[in-house]
Amino acid sequence: AAKVDRLFQAILPDKSAGKFSVERKTIIVLAEKVRNNNNQDLADISAVMGEVNQVLDKSIGVKQKYVIKSSGKEHILDISKVDFDALKAIFDKSRKNVEVDRLRGKLNSQLQRLARQNKSRIDFVNKFEKLIADYNAGAMDVDIFFVELISFARSMNEEEQRGVSENLSEEELAVFDILTRPNIQMNKAEREQVKNVSKELLETLKAERLVLDWRKQQKTRASVLTTIRDTLDKLPGIFQKEMYEEKCELIYQHIYDTYESSTTNIYK
Structure with a gap:
């Protein structure tokens, strides 16, 4: 649009410039609306075309033509050649970009919260970061990226509901995941035993050990570690000494990072 305007200004004050005034104005209006649309949630093509039509109506009569009297020639503007589908596609694409950015932001916020509550979700973080990197590198267009984000959102929602299906709270699930990952093979009875250990551990720690400022004193830190060791000693036999x-160690670090006290922690 800027280039068209510069060319138009360059041929002024030649009277022949009048032949191009409508096209120039139309292009400027469209360009302005496309730029403005980048800061809007929805693209309304009817509003844009309304302004375009106002420009055209000033020069187009019922026969869809206008006359530049000073040139002595008649110039026909063929409305049928305006590619409305292409114009609509421009705004559709702009709207998709807005929606993609919005969805990406929401997913990022949700993912940060879930990963903070359960560090075993690092695979979700890595997958999301790869999606963003591939999109930014041009490996996929906005349509494919949008589909991938929707698929990722579904998997995150399933992950967020996993604790319910396991009959565990979010904080119990975090302990359970630390104990069972990566890929520790267990039968149903062993899984239930690990769940019970996870619940008992948190219940005991919160009731007896996670006092205010427990991390600042060696004695209280030691009592937390002792409780962890005593409770994990009830794990199934597949948890040999090294494991x-x-x-x-992993559970202690998780408790240290997560719980300032029984009532002050990232789950509250």
């Missing part, structure tokens, strides 16, 4: 020691 048991590893899980004790």
Whole structure:
């Protein structure tokens, strides 16, 4: 639009410039609306075409033509050649970009919260970051990216409901995931045993050990670790000594990072 306007200004004050005034004005109106649409949630093509039509109506009569009297020639503007589908596609694309950015922002906020509550969800973080990187690198267009985001959103919603299906709270699920990942093979009875250990551990810690400022004193830190070791000792036999020691350390670090006290933690 800027280039068209510069060319138009360059041939002024030649009277022949009048032949191009309508096209120039139409292009400027369309360009302005496309730019403005980048800051709007919805693209209303009818509003744009309304302004375009106002420009055209000034020069187009019932026979869809206008006359530049000073030129002595008649110039026909063929409305049938205006590609309304292409114009609509421009605004559809702009709306998709807005919706994609909005969805990406919402998913990012939700993902940050879920990952903070349960670090075992790092795979979701990695997948989301790869989606963003691939899109920014041009590996997929906005339509494919939108479909991928929708699919990712569904998987995140399923993950958010996983605790309900396992009959565990969000904080119990975090402990359960630390104990059972990655890929520890268990039968149904063993899984239930691990769930019970997860529930018992948090119940005991919150009732007896996670006092205010427990992280600041060696004595209270030691009592938390002792409770963890004693409770995890009730895990199924598949948790051999090396695995048991590893899980004790991981659970302690999780409790240390997550719980300032029994009532002050990231789950409250």
